[in-house]
Amino acid sequence: MKAVCWHGAEDVRVETVPDPTILNPRDAILKVTSTTICGSDLHIYDGFIPTMKPGDIMGHEFMGEIVDVGPEVKHLKKGDRTVVSSIIGCGHCWHCNQQQWSLCDNSNPNSWMQEKILGHGTAGIFGYSHAFGGYAGSFAEYIRIPFADYTATAVPKDIPDEKLLPVSDAFPTGYMGADLCHIQPGDIVAVWGCGPVGQFAMLSAYLLGAERVIGIDRFPERLQLARNFAKAETLNYEEVDVLEALKEMTGGRGPDACIDAVGMEAHGQGPEGLYDKAKQAIRLETDRPHVLRQMILACRKGGTLSIMGVYGGFIDKMPMGAAMNKALTFRMGQMFGPKYIPKLVEHVVNGDVDPSVVLSHRLPLTETKQAFEMFKHKKDQCIKVLLKPD
Amino acid sequence: MSQNIKVEKTVTIDKPAAELYSFWRRLENLPRFTRHLQDVTVSSDSRSHWVTRGPLGGTVEWDAEIIDDRPNELIAWKSVPGADVDNAGSVQFKPAPGNRGTEVKVVTTYNPPGGAIGDMLAKLFGESPKQQIGDDLARFKMLMEAGEIATNDGQPSGHSHSKD
Numbered sequence A: 001m002k003a004v005c006w007h008g009a010e011d012v013r014v015e016t017v018p019d020p021t022i023l024n025p026r027d028a029i030l031k032v033t034s035t036t037i038c039g040s041d042l043h044i045y046d047g048f049i050p051t052m053k054p055g056d057i058m059g060h061e062f063m064g065e066i067v068d069v070g071p072e073v074k075h076l077k078k079g080d081r082t083v084v085s086s087i088i089g090c091g092h093c094w095h096c097n098q099q100q101w102s103l104c105d106n107s108n109p110n111s112w113m114q115e116k117i118l119g120h121g122t123a124g125i126f127g128y129s130h131a132f133g134g135y136a137g138s139f140a141e142y143i144r145i146p147f148a149d150y151t152a153t154a155v156p157k158d159i160p161d162e163k164l165l166p167v168s169d170a171f172p173t174g175y176m177g178a179d180l181c182h183i184q185p186g187d188i189v190a191v192w193g194c195g196p197v198g199q200f201a202m203l204s205a206y207l208l209g210a211e212r213v214i215g216i217d218r219f220p221e222r223l224q225l226a227r228n229f230a231k232a233e234t235l236n237y238e239e240v241d242v243l244e245a246l247k248e249m250t251g252g253r254g255p256d257a258c259i260d261a262v263g264m265e266a267h268g269q270g271p272e273g274l275y276d277k278a279k280q281a282i283r284l285e286t287d288r289p290h291v292l293r294q295m296i297l298a299c300r301k302g303g304t305l306s307i308m309g310v311y312g313g314f315i316d317k318m319p320m321g322a323a324m325n326k327a328l329t330f331r332m333g334q335m336f337g338p339k340y341i342p343k344l345v346e347h348v349v350n351g352d353v354d355p356s357v358v359l360s361h362r363l364p365l366t367e368t369k370q371a372f373e374m375f376k377h378k379k380d381q382c383i384k385v386l387l388k389p390d
Numbered sequence B: 001m002s003q004n005i006k007v008e009k010t011v012t013i014d015k016p017a018a019e020l021y022s023f024w025r026r027l028e029n030l031p032r033f034t035r036h037l038q039d040v041t042v043s044s045d046s047r048s049h050w051v052t053r054g055p056l057g058g059t060v061e062w063d064a065e066i067i068d069d070r071p072n073e074l075i076a077w078k079s080v081p082g083a084d085v086d087n088a089g090s091v092q093f094k095p096a097p098g099n100r101g102t103e104v105k106v107v108t109t110y111n112p113p114g115g116a117i118g119d120m121l122a123k124l125f126g127e128s129p130k131q132q133i134g135d136d137l138a139r140f141k142m143l144m145e146a147g148e149i150a151t152n153d154g155q156p157s158g159h160s161h162s163k164d
């Protein structure tokens, strides 16, 4: 089959590789009908995710049709159309039972690698480095789905891929970002990053009862989508002083909750931006924490920071004093896929939300390299690219 | 000079102690989740024969006997005199607090012999016997909780892919 393999920073190639087969009794094989590039793939593309190996098939946000199932798959069958969680959960460990699917104890064959870096192993993720299980990803014609009964969710056939695809990863991530804020009546939620994850975080904050939502970015088309799709107020951080503006918009209190939908490659300004960029380039600091620093200063005293943007390693110059003395709550994590996916599918089926609005481009899988370049540099007003394997 | 090497490792498994104990007590099950054991044959209630996989297709073998057996709590075993490698081990099952399942603790000790077998064992257990036992325990947990051991052996990848 055709698959897109990672070979190093900014080096992805379309190759012919063997088709996947059932390796374990709870596996299914899925024919990928649509897949898409996530901000997390950009961190891999840019070479910031350790334990990638040349030849690894990338991709973790996808859907398709089941073409084969192992003997222990109970709920899904050949021909089912499914949306697949980017995070793999076994469905039976204590964490899966607590709905903390990305903390699954049993889905990562390489959890020992993580124990060394993180202290404990976490769940496997499709196409997301060997520390996260080394699973082949979805930028391919076919993919093996471990623990298919939990990882994949059957969806109706009469709704187009475009509307359901973001329910695989971006939508539940944004939704969890809002859920972690524990939104109370009257709460104002600020969201850094108006990419797909940020868009869904803003929309979800309203679904979960926020009074007002403010989106922060610098790309006009993304800010516009935040206003139109998520009904958010927006701030362009290149035009205003974000801290000042947020205070003015919130009666001096600051947002009750702040969501990071940017992550480790945040764009920084001024001397602080140069400092982190230089340190990250020579790997003295693995992650650039501009957004985190800003959120800590912006957040209302006693408020909540919800971190969905991905961090991989270490950060410098965290204003811990501000966080501590303002009694902030930090919540974060890789998203808990199956906890949210059925509910979000329902929102799509009911017509409450049309997630396809974040898909700005559609390309064949063979043009993944061009898609990455466009998405990385936000060229041609690119927000998210749908890739078609056939 | 040979010196006893002792390794211990604990993992919490979300299953009742009785279920875990019964699985482990059927010693023939051990090769299903340990990387280095190739085969265990049980000859009587307390006697068994263990075969480990060595490098280059070689094996190291010994007879072992159960020296302590407390249903649902503990199993302890020891190689009988004359074994290639003097070794002993135990597994303990203790209920974890607040419905978190069972804390499973494995302790193994072995006395590395010199010569060829000693070299082979060093290779077998690698630089970190603790890592090995930890890995085996993680696989035991996967098998008990999830019913299978997660793997990516045999999946497709592109050119110039080096094996794990």
Ligand SMILES: NC(=O)c1ccc[n+]([C@@H]2O[C@H](COP(=O)([O-])OP(=O)(O)OC[C@H]3O[C@@H](n4cnc5c(N)ncnc54)[C@H](O)[C@@H]3O)[C@@H](O)[C@H]2O)c1
Binding pocket: A037, A038, A039, A040, A041, A042, A043, A169, A170, A173, A192, A193, A194, A195, A196, A197, A198, A216, A217, A218, A219, A222, A237, A261, A262, A263, A264, A265, A266, A267, A268, A290, A291, A307, A308, A309, A310, A333, A334, A335, A383
């Ligand atoms: N936790 C999870 O499970 C999970 C799942 C999916 C994605 N993610 C992460 O979410 C993040 C966003 O993903 P995406 O697909 O929306 O990516 P994206 O690249 O489309 O969006 C990131 C946005 O952040 C903006 N940005 C950069 N610097 C900023 C700054 N200083 N202030 C405000 N905005 C800034 C960019 O302009 C861009 O619009 C990534 O870090 C990704 O890895 C996490």
Ligand SMILES: [Zn+2]
Binding pocket: A038, A039, A040, A041, A060, A061, A086, A169, A170
């Ligand atoms: Zn993602």
Ligand SMILES: [Zn+2]
Binding pocket: A089, A090, A091, A092, A093, A094, A095, A096, A103, A104, A105, A106, A107
């Ligand atoms: Zn699990």
